[in-house]
Amino acid sequence: MSIQVLKPKFHIEECLAQVRECLEKGWTGSGFKTAEFEQKWKEYTGHANACFLNSNTSGLHLAVNILKRKYGWKDGDEIISTPITFISSNHAIMYENMLPRFADIDEYLCLDPKEVEKNIGERTRAVMFVGYGGRVGQLEKILQICKEHKLALILDAAHMSGTRVNGVFPGTWAGVDVTVYSYQAVKNLPTGDSGMICFADADLDAECRKVSWMGINKDTYSRTSREGTYKWNYGVDYLGYKYNGNAIMAGIALAQLPYLDEENAYRRKLCAIYDEVFSQNRNIHIIPAPHRDECAFHIYEIAVPNREALLSELAKNDIYGGVHYRDNTEFSMYTYAQGSCPKAHEITKHIITMPLHMYLSETDVHRIAEIVDHFCK
Ligand SMILES: *Cc1c(COP(=O)(O)O)cnc(C)c1O
16 A cells, blocks of 8 residues: 555544534534634634634735734735745735745744844834744744734744644744634645634734625624524625635534544654654754644654655655655745745755654554665665
8 A cells, every 4th residue: 555645534424424414404604613613723722713714825814914904014015934834824925915035944944033033124024934844943932033023923833733832832822913724635633625713812803704704794784683584784894805614624623623632642653753763864864843742743854865866765665755845935936035045945955754644553654764764874
């Protein structure tokens, strides 16, 4: 059997029971299960607010859209961001006619606080921090910098479902303006496509509920209409988007959530096997993780001298690695930033994502690790 780099595990009977409930009730849109999952997610994470969306990408766009309006940011203003991320983090900035200002990464492949500080200028308004592979990186230091320079902080927590630091979800730390999670098909809490946006501020959460639903304000009809009357009498306050999540996805999320912590613990166990084998090999560089015992480890990375050759060697054994991520400044859209992040530019040629998911046994991981270790001798 071939081994994929990422493979979601669905608790199928529980998922089907949730979906069945939606279908029997005749309610697959927003509301019902989405409200229930928002509540469960708030209880699980400690976030004060949570708004369920159709993706993390939509959420990152809404984060920039809503903060831009609140603080009066102008077109062309900058948000400091990382070149080592899925392109969503940076496109979200561009959607609002703002500019990603790329800062280099640290040993965790997260934004380096020193580089963030160097890149702060007249037009800097915020920092977009990506918790790479579930890592919290040096988020605490970056929060301090944001406080000193009066910058907003957006946390792209696509990889961070379940990551804690001393029992606390980093997205709930004071100073994080908004945290966005992903429940995309291969993330730690997979649905099909969906996400959650958690604003620290309740007013922004309320605004987000309108903007993510075409800008519609339901207050008018909730005031005027009786139960059961068709809700047509609404206002429209914003040029909103169709970004709301639906009950089917929320139902699947509800079924999956009870397993998240034990599955993340299993991920850590598999990572420890890789660590143990690779730490003996001078040619293999393990990407470290701070607070390792509480990291969600969405992906497990190493850096090797010849990444392409290793990918081929693994493929010969019917094992498929991946690359997370190409330095975003290499994309034609972002060439204006080429050369600004030498560390990211170097490491992007050497990183390889090892298979990591619930369908791997410890024996599988030992076997993969031995192949890699042997090849890199
Ligand atoms: C997956 C991912 C996203 C996008 O999430 P979607 O829910 O697919 O929109 C954004 N940022 C990072 C770092 C990701 O890995």
